[in-house]
Amino acid sequence: xxxxxxxxxxxxxxxxxxxxxxxxxxxxxxxxxxxxxxxxxxxxxxxxxxxxxxxxxxxxxxxxxxxxxxxxxxxxxxxxxxxxxxxxxxxxxxxxxxxxxxxxxxxxxxxxxxxxxxxxxxxxxxxxxxxxxxxxxxxxxxxxxxxxxxxxxxxxxxxxxxxxxxxxxxxxxxxxxxxxxxxxxxxxxxxxxxxxxxxxxxxxxxxxxxxxxxxxxxxxxxxxxxxxxxxxxxxxxxxxxxxxxxxxxxxxxxxxxxxxxxxxxxxxxxxxxxxxxxxxxxxxxxxxxxxxxxxxxxxxxxxxxxxxxxxxxxxxxxxxxxxxxxxxxxxxxxxxxxxxxxxxxxxxxxxxxxxxxxxxxxxxxxxxxxxxxxxxxxxxxxxxxxxxxxxxxxxxxxxxxxxxxxxxxxxxxxxxxxxxxxxxxxxxxxxxxxxxxxxxxxxxxxxxxxxxxxxxxxxxxxxxxxxxxxxxxxxxxxxxxxxxxxxxxxxxxxxxxxxxxxxxxxxxxxxxxxxxxxxxxxxxxxxxxxxxxxxxxxxxxxxxxxxxxxxxxxxxxxxxxxxxxxxxxxxxxxxxxxxxxxxxxxxxxxxxxxxxxxxxxxxxxxxxxxxxxxxxxxxxxxxxxxxxxxxxxxxxxxxxxxxxxxxxxxxxxxxxxxxxxxxxxxxxxxxxxxxxxxxxxxxxxxxxxxxxxxxxxxxxxxxxxxxxxxxxxxxxxxxxxxxxxxxxxxxxxxxxxxxxxxxxxxxxxxxxxxxxxxxxxxxxxxxxxxxxxxxxxxxxxxxxxxxxxxxxxxxxxxxxxxxxxxxxxxxxxxxxxxxxxxxxxxxxxxxxxxxxxxxxxxxxxxxxxxxxxxxxxxxxxxxxxxxxxxxxxxxxxxxxxxxxxxxxxxxxxxxxxxxxxxxxxxxxx
Numbered sequence: 001x002x003x004x005x006x007x008x009x010x011x012x013x014x015x016x017x018x019x020x021x022x023x024x025x026x027x028x029x030x031x032x033x034x035x036x037x038x039x040x041x042x043x044x045x046x047x048x049x050x051x052x053x054x055x056x057x058x059x060x061x062x063x064x065x066x067x068x069x070x071x072x073x074x075x076x077x078x079x080x081x082x083x084x085x086x087x088x089x090x091x092x093x094x095x096x097x098x099x100x101x102x103x104x105x106x107x108x109x110x111x112x113x114x115x116x117x118x119x120x121x122x123x124x125x126x127x128x129x130x131x132x133x134x135x136x137x138x139x140x141x142x143x144x145x146x147x148x149x150x151x152x153x154x155x156x157x158x159x160x161x162x163x164x165x166x167x168x169x170x171x172x173x174x175x176x177x178x179x180x181x182x183x184x185x186x187x188x189x190x191x192x193x194x195x196x197x198x199x200x201x202x203x204x205x206x207x208x209x210x211x212x213x214x215x216x217x218x219x220x221x222x223x224x225x226x227x228x229x230x231x232x233x234x235x236x237x238x239x240x241x242x243x244x245x246x247x248x249x250x251x252x253x254x255x256x257x258x259x260x261x262x263x264x265x266x267x268x269x270x271x272x273x274x275x276x277x278x279x280x281x282x283x284x285x286x287x288x289x290x291x292x293x294x295x296x297x298x299x300x301x302x303x304x305x306x307x308x309x310x311x312x313x314x315x316x317x318x319x320x321x322x323x324x325x326x327x328x329x330x331x332x333x334x335x336x337x338x339x340x341x342x343x344x345x346x347x348x349x350x351x352x353x354x355x356x357x358x359x360x361x362x363x364x365x366x367x368x369x370x371x372x373x374x375x376x377x378x379x380x381x382x383x384x385x386x387x388x389x390x391x392x393x394x395x396x397x398x399x400x401x402x403x404x405x406x407x408x409x410x411x412x413x414x415x416x417x418x419x420x421x422x423x424x425x426x427x428x429x430x431x432x433x434x435x436x437x438x439x440x441x442x443x444x445x446x447x448x449x450x451x452x453x454x455x456x457x458x459x460x461x462x463x464x465x466x467x468x469x470x471x472x473x474x475x476x477x478x479x480x481x482x483x484x485x486x487x488x489x490x491x492x493x494x495x496x497x498x499x500x501x502x503x504x505x506x507x508x509x510x511x512x513x514x515x516x517x518x519x520x521x522x523x524x525x526x527x528x529x530x531x532x533x534x535x536x537x538x539x540x541x542x543x544x545x546x547x548x549x550x551x552x553x554x555x556x557x558x559x560x561x562x563x564x565x566x567x568x569x570x571x572x573x574x575x576x577x578x579x580x581x582x583x584x585x586x587x588x589x590x591x592x593x594x595x596x597x598x599x600x601x602x603x604x605x606x607x608x609x610x611x612x613x614x615x616x617x618x619x620x621x622x623x624x625x626x627x628x629x630x631x632x633x634x635x636x637x638x639x640x641x642x643x644x645x646x647x648x649x650x651x652x653x654x655x656x657x658x659x660x661x662x663x664x665x666x667x668x669x670x671x672x673x674x675x676x677x678x679x680x681x682x683x684x685x686x687x688x689x690x691x692x693x694x695x696x697x698x699x700x701x702x703x704x705x706x707x708x709x710x711x712x713x714x715x716x717x718x719x720x721x722x723x724x725x726x727x728x729x730x731x732x733x734x735x736x737x738x739x740x741x742x743x744x745x746x747x748x749x750x751x752x753x754x755x756x757x758x759x760x761x762x763x764x765x766x767x768x769x770x771x772x773x774x775x776x777x778x779x780x781x782x783x784x785x786x787x788x789x790x791x792x793x794x795x796x797x798x799x800x801x802x803x804x805x806x807x808x809x810x811x812x813x814x815x816x817x818x819x820x821x822x823x824x825x826x827x828x829x830x831x832x833x834x835x836x837x838x839x840x841x842x843x844x845x846x847x848x849x850x851x852x853x854x855x856x857x858x859x860x861x862x863x864x865x866x867x868x869x870x871x872x873x874x875x876x877x878x879x880x881x882x883x884x885x886x887x888x889x890x891x892x893x894x895x896x897x898x899x900x901x902x903x904x905x906x907x908x909x
Contacts, residue, residue: 023066025086027095028058029074033102033842041076041100046083046643047589047597049538065540070594071643077194078225079103081137085645087594102774102840102847138199140650140695143709143764147782147834150855151896152864155212156654157689157715157757161610162212168219168299168352169206169456170367175476175526176446178610183305183344184369185217187263187281190229190246194218200637200654201585201601205458205468208532208549208583211603211635211656219299220287220354221257226250231906237897238307239277240267255289271897274329274338274422276308295354302347302371308338309375312866312892316396317389320414321421323861323895327389330423339378339386339423339441346371346448364455374445376485378423381498383431383438388421396888400881429488436511437490442518447479468534468547474527480618481521481560484514493518499677502564507571520619521560524611528553532583541591549583553608557615557622566621574615574622579608579630599639606630613662616726617679625662625681626724632659642696649696654689657718661685665793669725671873673743673799679726680794680870682748686719687755703771709764713786715755720747723797745797753824756790756865777837785829789866789891794873795822801875813875821878827893830862847908852901859899866893 029041037058044051045064052062064070069087072095079100086093144155161178164171172180185192196216198204204214226248233242244263251257260283267277281303289295310326317325329338350367378386391397394417395410431438454472461467484493492511495504495518503510504519512518534547555577562571583605591597608630616623637654663682669675691713698706723745754760766780794800801813835857840849869889872878881887 023064024061024092025064025072025095026059026061026092028097029054029060029076030058030097030099031079031102032099034845038076038079038100041074041079044073044075045594046071046073047591047594047641048540049536049543065594068591068594071645074098074100076100077223083643083645083648102842138650138695139648139697139707140652140693140709140711141199143695143707143766143780143782144711144762146836147764147766147780147832148711148759148762148784151762151782151784151832151862152758152894153711153762153784154758155711156656156691156693157713157755157760158212158656159757160212162210164207164209164214166206166214166216167348167367168297168350168365169216169363169454169470170350170365170452171207171454171472171474175474175528175611176478177612181344181346184303184346184348185281185301186303186305187242187244187265187279188261188283188301188303189263190231190244191219191224191248191259191261191283191285192217194220194223201587201603201635202599203468203534203536203545203547203587206456207470208530208534208547208585211605211633219259219283219285219301220295220297221248221259221285222251222287222289224248224259225908227908229906229908231904233902233904235900235902236271237900237902238267238270238275239265239279240270241265251287251289256287258284258286260284268336270308271324271900272310272326273324274308274326274336275310276306276336276338276341278307279303279305293355293357295356297352297354298350299352300347300349302345304343304345306341306343308336309340309342311340311389312894313389314890314892316394316886316890318893318895320418323898325421327387327421327423330425332425337423337425339376341376342374344371344373346373359460361458362455363457365453367452369450369452370448372445372447374443374483376441376443378428379440379442381438381440381493386423386428386439388417388423391888393417394888396884396886396890399884399886400888402880405884432488432490435491437487437493439488440484440493441486441488443483443485445479445481445483448476449478450474450476464538466536466538468536469532471529471531473529476524476526478524478526479521480524481517482519483517484512487514495519497565500565504561504563506562506564506567508561520563522618523558523560524618525556525558526554526611542589544586544588546586547584549605551579551581551583551607553579553581555579555608555611555614557618559622563620569621569623572622574624577614577624577628581606581608581630583607595643597641597643599641600637602636604632604634606632609662613664616664616681623726625664625683627683628662629660631661633657634659646699647696650693652693654691654693656689658687658689659719661687661721663721665870667870669794669870669873670877671725671794671799671804673725673745673802673804675804676727681724681726681742682721682793683724684719685721686717688714688716688718690714691760703769705768705770707764707766707768709762709766711762713760715757715760717750717753717755720749720751721793722746723748723793725794743799745794745799748793748796750791750793750796753791753796754786754788754826756788756867758787758865759784760786760788774841775837775839777835780834782832782834783829784832784862785826787827787829787863787865788824789827789868789893791824792868792870792873794870795868795878800873800878803876804874810875817879818875821875821882827863827866830860831858832860833857845909849904849906851904851906855900855902856896856898860896861898862896863893864896866891 029038031038039054039056041054043060043062052060054060072084072086075081080103082100165180174181199213206216207214229246231244242265246261248259249257263281265279270277283301285299287297328340329336346369348369350365352365355362380386395414398406398410428439452474456470459467492513495510495512530551532549536545557574559571585603587601589597589599635656637652640651642649665680668677694710696708700706724742726742763783764780768778770776801809803810834855836853838851868891871889872881881889
């Protein structure tokens with residue numbers, strides 16, 4: 001045994017012994033257009049952790065195993081990756097000069113951002129961070145981003161909180177919802193291209209990560225392309241025009257490098273009516289190489305983004321005014337004004353120190369982010385609802401009237417709505433002609449201050465063994481309040497809840513004026529400490545890793561207004577909530593041959609509920625979701641990779657189960673236990689995601705490439721969660737009795753209902769032609785199906801069957817009738833045809849390119865998602881509402897874009 005241990009120690013500690021079973025592959029990398037050498041181009045053996053980088057003269061040398069056939073991959077930012085089959089057992093294989101061509105499809109990433117922006121217009125829809133997938137060459141992920149992205153498709157059905165995004169190693173996912181906020185660096189495409197991406201549960205150099213994958217954006221100027229770049233874009237999607245300018249000095253002789261970038265994007269209307277777009281972005285970074293081992297980098301950026309929001313709409317509304325209709329805007333003095341705008345302006349500053357030797361890398365950083373996130377809304381007080389789509393203003397209200405259908409009024413309502421369907425600002429000003437405001441335009445504001453400290457290390461023990469580690473501390477102070485922006489000519493607003501006639505701010509003045517806080521004001525204080533350690537072991541045909549993480553998170557609320565409805569729980573500090581979480585994941589790669597290999601990964605982890613699902617109603621009180629606990633995630637995937645000279649691909653099977661989830665929702669309901677604005681609290685909620693991913697790419701010739709992609713998933717509710725509802729209008733004298741007026745509704749029977757997570761099946765067939773004269777064109781046909789709207793949970797509880805007038809069950813609520821009313825209907829399947837193309841020129845060192853894309857060429861109409869309304873919360877209400885076939889509270893849907901275009905022209909020198 002002792003002899004065996006000595007032999008193993010010698011093998012691990014002396015990688016030179018292993019080199020005897022390897023041969024050297026050498027060559028030189030040149031720019032095909034300029035015929036100049038490319039420095040720091042990456043050279044790797046596909047499937048193996050064998051990597052080298054070219055020197056200043058473009059030379060490289062890399063080891064490979066003596067046995068088998070392999071694919072050598074050569075890549076560089078802004079250039080097409082080249083794949084070269086290698087075989088043979090010579091001691092030295094010299095490939096000579098290898099030319100890389102510029103990636104003339106580069107502007108496609110700008111096109112992608114306009115698609116992803118569309119997903120961020122509505123708070124009810126979660127962005128899947130698809131724009132971040134530009135960092136990978138995986139054919140499935142590229143189709144998911146560039147083609148499926150416009151349909152609200154989510155990779156594996158995951159919410160984007162399951163991906164980890166960092167800038168220079170600093171995590172950017174928000175405490176509030178767990179998601180990365182793309183808008184924080186939107187419009188800075190030129191300086192966020194240098195990304196390191198790991199898919200799914202793969203090992204990452206930077207973080208333990210999420211189950212969806214990890215992306216680190218490296219903003220050091222030395223890693224970006226030097227020179228000046230100017231670009232201009234036009235589109236009919238989220239913005240109409242964009243201008244961008246970037247300059248990067250490159251690393252100079254004095255060991256200094258710096259980069260600056262700026263962009264401006266705008267639109268009076270996006271594709272959806274009334275969705276204005278007003279954004280600018282600025283970036284600056286300076287890097288100094290202290291010596292060959294040490295470097296420092298200071299990066300600052302600000303991306304200000306103001307947008308007009310849009311709303312999901314019912315089929316009744318679409319039939320009258322079309323899918324591009326948006327009820328949030330109207331004309332004021334001949335100009336478009338949207339009552340629901342969203343503005344994000346959160347500057348970010350980070351300072352990093354980098355230490356690097358042949359065997360050790362260390363990145364230590366400190367970052368500070370601050371700024372505002374606010375959404376405007378139009379409130380009404382003892383006045384008619386100003387929303388043009390309010391149910392009492394639509395034809396269905398008269399058809400479904402409890403006193404009998406009134407078809408004449410329905411026709412009159414339809415005609416009036418078609419003639420003038422927009423918000424009427426003039427009526428609002430007239431109603432506010434008195435002293436006290438009947439209508440108030442306010443901002444729901446979040447002012448954040450967050451500091452982050454972190455360090456990330458990578459230690460290469462020897463040729464086979466690597467240790468990664470990291471430690472991060474984040475502290476957030478978040479002030480949340482409502483601020484009066486416009487009283488429309490009135491003198492003040494009376495800060496009284498109109499439903500209960502109680503004061504929202506007992507310690508402040510009743511009458512509030514423009515620019516003052518009202519309604520609610522509270523502070524959230526959050527901190528988190530996370531650490532991970534990862535061990536990796538690599539052999540020529542096998543590698544394995546195991547990673548572990550620990551995290552401690554603390555949440556607290558501090559009420560700044562004392563609310564008369566919640567005298568004892570609205571003001572002051574809440575209890576501190578602490579969550580201790582862990583994560584373990586592991587994976588392996590096994591090379592069947594140099595061109596076929598298997599990968600498998602598995603993970604078990606817990607994570608705290610996101611901040612928005614911890615406090616039941618943080619605007620008004622300190623109450624916490626009862627018996628709240630960390631979520632548990634179990635995830636596995638198994639992959640087969642194919643890397644032939646002309647055919648590459650991936651086949652993946654995956655399974656993920658989310659357990660002990662919590663969800664808090666807000667809505668008005670007429671249920672069997674009362675009618676009111678409520679907070680619905682779901683606990684013990686499980687979700688199941690499983691499916692297959694297939695991506696194949698075939699090089700038909702040197703100029704023509706085919707690709708086939710399929711994603712087949714099954715995303716279900718996997719439990720019957722517990723439901724509690726809390727009423728807003730609790731009498732002040734009943735404060736703290738029965739947990740502020742909550743009602744336990746028991747389980748909701750939703751197990752095996754489909755999740756409203758976008759299309760669960762997606763297929764694509766694409767062809768690309770790339771001409772030697774630097775122009776290209778590609779076409780992709782896509783088919784998407786198995787998509788569902790989100791269900792109303794409260795309708796699946798026992799309270800749905802109770803008649804509020806008698807307190808007993810509806811006698812005619814048979815299982816067959818109830819199942820018919822609550823049957824989940826799929827959205828329509830649809831085909832999309834997308835075209836993209838471009839051309840580039842190089843003249844005397846000046847580079848110019850043009851890119852054009854047309855999405856949904858045949859102007860297909862399709863719904864991307866939606867939700868059931870919860871207002872009809874009992875059987876009697878829902879049955880009556882559906883008798884006519886024109887329900888007043890039908891599901892509301894988001895509609896996909898029709899035919900859209902994007903054009904970009906860029907000039908570099």
